[in-house]
Amino acid sequence: MAAAQAVEEMRSRVVLGEFGVRNVHTTDFPGNYSGYDDAWDQERFEKNFRVDVVHMDENSLEFDMVGIDAAIANAFRRILLAEVPTMAVEKVLVYNNTSIVQDEILAHRLGLIPIHADPRLFEYRNQGDEEGTEIDTLQFRLQVRCTRNPHAAKDSSDPNELYMNHKVYTRHMTWIPLGNQADLFPEGTIRPVHDDILIAQLRPGQEIDLLMHCVKGIGKKVARVANPRLDTFSREIFRNEKLKKAVRLARVRDHYIFSVESTGVLPPDVLVSEAIKVLMGKCRRFLDELDAVQMD
């Protein structure tokens, strides 16, 4: 009886000891345990699998996936972090930058700004294509010049009073529609997600004048998008000597808590769906390759 229980625990629980974690790896592969049928069974998976949504609002989603293995859950997490496509500034054409922020630093900052445009409506830009067409590029203009405020008080030292346009925010970015984009996207829908992100600071006489090209890409090139977190257990109980012996902390191996926070471009549930579709796309790609090879 105890042996059977121990085997069950080894198969399905990750044990948190005082100084280390045991039974971390999945071991339920066919042949490892006698008396268990561990071969893959889609029906059994579908029967045991469930999704429970804990909390959902427009920017964050917390849900549980039960009955799935670490390998696949981790694949979803990694895709959410790095491979869901988004629109972001990639190329910056600087006409004039007399600010104290160097061109490349400014360009880097601009690339990190989340752009409110649904990436599913755009195509990837062809490699080597310099100009960009209306189906793969968004153009933004940023033109700010800082001047001295003539109506400021004589002895004021507050920059907000002394200077005009000395802080460059994302609300200063204007969208320049290409081709038929003006018809497809109503006024005001293509913009940075937040309009109060500080891009740079200026002083009188300094100016920033640049054009940005925004293309579809995945986070592998520029890191952005959601932040799934994994829950951690408190292990405080191990400090207490008496309770130590009485308590056994173990986690169910196939129960995963996902906490997805979106940058605002796409709602988090759409992000999760897109991530799953990315994994399916990868599988399909190799299946097609296999078919192509076998056809020859």
Place this chain on the structure above:
Amino acid sequence: MEEDQELDRKISGLKTSMAEGERKTALEMVQAAETDRHCVKFVLHKEDHILGNSLRYMIMKNLEVEFCGYTMTHPSESKINLRIQTRGALPAVEPFQRGLNELMNVCQHVLDKLRIKKQAEMLESTSSKCLLMLIY
């Protein structure tokens, strides 16, 4: 014998298309000499742990597979080596294909479950809104 020659031809066919300068192939099959087709190493280009680990798990769940493992050759090179060894005379391509199909089915099922959940949530929120409107 004929089949081995055919496989060698396929592999060389893949290699020549690569040599032509266009990196179209995403998949290579390398086979150790003198073994049957049950022991094959696949090289998957432009892939990493995302597909590697999940595919390895699905392939290991296959009864016929004796060994399955993957490694990244080097972190700065984006490709993985996936090695499959089957128990009997089953060609290794079969568990590979089956693993890909099963992974796709898993993803499809997860997607469907999520969609159902989202619809249920929306239905709940709209029905509670209707209830509130009725009360007022």
